[in-house]
Amino acid sequence: MLEIRNLHVTVEDREILKGIDLTIRPGETHAIMGPNGSGKSTLANVIAGRDGYTVTEGEIRFDGKNLLEMDPETRACEGLFLAFQYPVEIPGVANLYFLKAAVNAVRKYRGEPPVDAMDFWDLVHERMELVKMDESMLKRSVNEGFSGGEKKRNEVFQMAVLQPRFAVLDETDSGLDIDALKVVADGVNALRNPERGFLVITHYQRLLDYIVPDHVHVLVNGKIARSGGKELALELEAQGYALYNEEPGRARRAAA
Amino acid sequence: MTAAAPLFSESYRPAFAEFVANRREPDAIARLRREAFDRFQTLGWPTRQQEAWRLTDLSALQTIAWRQPADALVEAGALPTLEGPTHRLVFVNGRFAPGLSRLPKLPDGALITSLGQALTTHLERIEPYLDRLPGLERHPFAALNTAFWEDGAFVYLPCGTVVEEPIHLVFYAAGSDVTVHPRLLLALEGNAQATVVVEYRGQGRYLNVPLAELALGTGAVLHYHQIQEEAPQAFHLGAIRVRQARDSVANLHLLSLGGQLARADLDVLLDGEDAQCALNGLTLARDQQYGDYHVRVEHAQPHGASEQRFKSVLDGKARSVFDGMIHVRPGAQKTDARQTSRNLLLSKQAQAQANPRLEILADDVKCGHGSTTGFLDPDAEFYLRARGIPATQARALLVHAFANDNLNQIRLTPLRERLARLLAARLALDLAEGK
Numbered sequence: 197m198l199e200i201r202n203l204h205v206t207v208e209d210r211e212i213l214k215g216i217d218l219t220i221r222p223g224e225t226h227a228i229m230g231p232n233g234s235g236k237s238t239l240a241n242v243i244a245g246r247d248g249y250t251v252t253e254g255e256i257r258f259d260g261k262n263l264l265e266m267d268p269e270t271r272a273c274e275g276l277f278l279a280f281q282y283p284v285e286i287p288g289v290a291n292l293y294f295l296k297a298a299v300n301a302v303r304k305y306r307g308e309p310p311v312d313a314m315d316f317w318d319l320v321h322e323r324m325e326l327v328k329m330d331e332s333m334l335k336r337s338v339n340e341g342f343s344g345g346e347k348k349r350n351e352v353f354q355m356a357v358l359q360p361r362f363a364v365l366d367e368t369d370s371g372l373d374i375d376a377l378k379v380v381a382d383g384v385n386a387l388r389n390p391e392r393g394f395l396v397i398t399h400y401q402r403l404l405d406y407i408v409p410d411h412v413h414v415l416v417n418g419k420i421a422r423s424g425g426k427e428l429a430l431e432l433e434a435q436g437y438a439l440y441n442e443e444p445g446r447a448r449r450a451a452a
Numbered sequence: 453m454t455a456a457a458p459l460f461s462e463s464y465r466p467a468f469a470e471f472v473a474n475r476r477e478p479d480a481i482a483r484l485r486r487e488a489f490d491r492f493q494t495l496g497w498p499t500r501q502q503e504a505w506r507l508t509d510l511s512a513l514q515t516i517a518w519r520q521p522a523d524a525l526v527e528a529g530a531l532p533t534l535e536g537p538t539h540r541l542v543f544v545n546g547r548f549a550p551g552l553s554r555l556p557k558l559p560d561g562a563l564i565t566s567l568g569q570a571l572t573t574h575l576e577r578i579e580p581y582l583d584r585l586p587g588l589e590r591h592p593f594a595a596l597n598t599a600f601w602e603d604g605a606f607v608y609l610p611c612g613t614v615v616e617e618p619i620h621l622v623f624y625a626a627g628s629d630v631t632v633h634p635r636l637l638l639a640l641e642g643n644a645q646a647t648v649v650v651e652y653r654g655q656g657r658y659l660n661v662p663l664a665e666l667a668l669g670t671g672a673v674l675h676y677h678q679i680q681e682e683a684p685q686a687f688h689l690g691a692i693r694v695r696q697a698r699d700s701v702a703n704l705h706l707l708s709l710g711g712q713l714a715r716a717d718l719d720v721l722l723d724g725e726d727a728q729c730a731l732n733g734l735t736l737a738r739d740q741q742y743g744d745y746h747v748r749v750e751h752a753q754p755h756g757a758s759e760q761r762f763k764s765v766l767d768g769k770a771r772s773v774f775d776g777m778i779h780v781r782p783g784a785q786k787t788d789a790r791q792t793s794r795n796l797l798l799s800k801q802a803q804a805q806a807n808p809r810l811e812i813l814a815d816d817v818k819c820g821h822g823s824t825t826g827f828l829d830p831d832a833e834f835y836l837r838a839r840g841i842p843a844t845q846a847r848a849l850l851v852h853a854f855a856n857d858n859l860n861q862i863r864l865t866p867l868r869e870r871l872a873r874l875l876a877a878r879l880a881l882d883l884a885e886g887k
Contacts, residue, residue: 244838247830272840284835288853297849298839305840337853338835354839 197222197393198243198362202254205235205242212238214418215254220362223390227404228397229429230415231437236397237281239415240366243395244278245271258362272298273305277360279351281367286338291350294338295320295357302358323356327383345376352383362393369403381406401433416440464492467520468599477571484583488598495592504590507773507805508715508744513687518659521545521630528552531622532651532679535866538620539564545625546602546632556617561610564619567635568603577608581639581667585693587719587748594691594717597633597663604635609644611669618647618864623662625654625686636664640672642697647675649867653710657685660711664692668700670724676704677867682711690716698724698753705862706733707871708743709878715744715773722749722756722784733762734858736878737770744773751784751817760791765855766802775807778821782813791821796828796854798847848879 198220205213212235220226230236242249243256245268256263263271286294300310324331327349339347348368355363365384369377384407388394396407404412404426412428414421414437421440422428468489472482497514498505526544531552534540541564542552548566555564563574570578588594605621623634640646652660660682668674682688688711696702708714720729735743749758764772774793795804808821828850836846855875862868 246834246838267843268834268837269840269842269846272838278838280835280838284829284831286832286835286850286853288857289849294836294839294849297841297845298836301840301842301845358839 197259198395199257200254201257203239203242203251203256204253205238206250206252207238207248211252212418213242216418216420218413218420220393220395222393224411225388225394225396225407225409226411226413227407227409227429228395228413228415229399229401229432231440232399234415235418236399236415237366240278240281240364240395240397243364244268244276269301270305272358272360273302275361277355277358277363279348279355279363279365279368281370283339283342283347283351285340285342287340289338290335291338292320292334295354298354298358320357323353326356326386327353328379329353344371345373348372348376348380349383352380356383356387359387361391362395363387364395364397366397367399368396369398369400377403378406401429404429414440464489471520471600478575480575480579481571481582485599488583488595492592492595492599495590495595498592504746507775508713509742510713512713513659516629516657516659518631519629521625521627521632521658523547524626526552526624526626530653530655531624532653532681534618534620534649534870537617539615539617540620540622541566541605542622542624543603543605543634545627545630546604546623546634548603552622558615559613562613562615563606563608564615565606566603567601567606567637570606574606574608577639578606578637581665582637583665585665585667585695586721587693587695587750588691588717591691591717593661593689594663594693597635597661597691600633600661601635601663602633604637607636607638607646607648609640609646611641612643613641614645615647618649618867621648621650623650623652623660625652625658625660625682626656627658628656629658630656631659631661634660634662636662638665638674639667640669640674640700642669643671644669645673647864648677649864650676650678652678652680652682652688652690654683654686656683658683659687660690662688662690664690666692666694666702668694668696668702668727670697671699672697673701674703675863676702677862677864678704678706678716679871680706680708680710680714680716682714684710684712686711688714688716690714692716692718694718694720694729696720696722696724696727696729699726700724700728702727702729704729704731705858706731706745708733708735708737708745709874712740713742715746717746718748720747720749720758722751722753722758725753726755727753728756729758730861731758731760731762732858732861733760733774734855735762735764735766735772736855736875737764737772738767739770740768741770742772743770744775746773746775748777748779749789750779750781751787751789752781754783754785754787756784757788758790761858761861762793763855763858764795764804765798765851766795766804767798769799769801771803771805773805773807775809776821777809777811778819779811780814780817780819784814785816787814787817787819789817789819793823794854795825796851797825798828798851852876852879
């Protein structure tokens, strides 16, 4: 469902991704691991359509459609979801209002009428339990004053409500204690099904104990250095990224 | 200088002579007018060499030969309304329009009426307040209003009187190159309470020079709302004086939407211990609009609290100015005074200027101010778009959130909801999409 071919990306004239090839089929969960600055977040942001990244070569196809020609909202409406590494605080926009606007934007794109208020309420309540979120968070402004764990749970909650066909989780484990990590992982696992694809981006193997991937890729210096099964994550845990270490941190410095 | 420039100083004199000759009113009032006119002559038309007027460009007004307005007919449909029971006074070109007004029964001793009419019936209630509040002594347009006001609203609530229904005061101006000087005098005696909504509207190119005087007795509570929605070609140079006695509470909500040039000068004196004042201002401006608040809050007594929260949202080549002074007198210990100015620019040509100023002459006080000006947060916009919300709607949502924060301070529900709808319409945001 997601096909990345020979993807080269520059940020401010520095090449960060240097030829990525990756194919994810429906129902598969892939993990991308790599040291800081290897280009992991660049990949997530390019898939979601954030400004400031220039694709110089290659393509990304989503169900055969050229993803790179779509603006971010069209990608979302097509069924793509990015769980942000740093969810943004939006004072004055209530979480519930925001979610409904998002759900209705997607429905409008599909030519469907706005969601029925009662149906929406039922869906929201059901999904809140999935990530053990308190109802009071619905009335609060989006991510405003949320703890790190609450923000990440809110990302998974949004994903659970929007029910995308393909989701990218960008360092969803960072800043989480083990209990919060389990909640988030349970939320993700509950959404896994034969139609839905996931790309889990992480620095640490820890998350992959709970979200067990089908495939693991090691991203180093803008290239996939190695691909394998879930056992590759354990190997990395034992050995670290030292084996792949060439100029770590380049992407991070360029993006800063 | 253009040939029209002297009009504003010298040729006002025959206009004033003619104006007072045609009025039959008590000597005391005539004397106030003469004194004010002399003050206006002395102060003269403001120039940008004066610090208080440095940023306000009045040159567009000075090329126009302003005249006194004729009577105008206004369709009731052109006037704003408030849902629910209200006391309603309408003034057209500064003159009372009883046919458009509606006054339910009032508690004993309370007055909500035409100021002109009250001069003959309740002069003793007016005299202690009219042009007696301190502040704005060097404001030429406040002086001009006192010289030329024809009519206005008079609200008087005796001790302990609480008027639950909002007092809705609509000032409508119509005409071409006319100038109007509507007046509002509001006096709340001890522990009286009122909710007031003042609306400025009109059609044509006119100059509105309103002056509002708000006197709060001990323990009085006032919720005052002012919605400036003048015609697109109009000019608004308004002034508000507030004097608060001990334990009084004044909540002022000021919304500036219309006119090509709009400025309001506020002078608030916390003249008794434990007085509280909240000033909540929002300016929405676009195209070439100019919106300006000059605010002075003076703490004269201990334990006072004041908060100024001013925001502007500027599109096109619009400009806003916020000049806010907190002055704490030597004896006003334990004062808690805050001030923020936050400005959101929607275009690169828009410009916001904030001048926070503090004069603290007491040593045991809490005073703070902050000012921010910036564009929409691109990260927030991307976050919304990444959830499927189209770019235009995402931007509208963010602007709405920024501005609605001020509207949410308004406790008068029908007004808050009306203004929220207006804001949404102005931002072309279809609330139905999200709600």
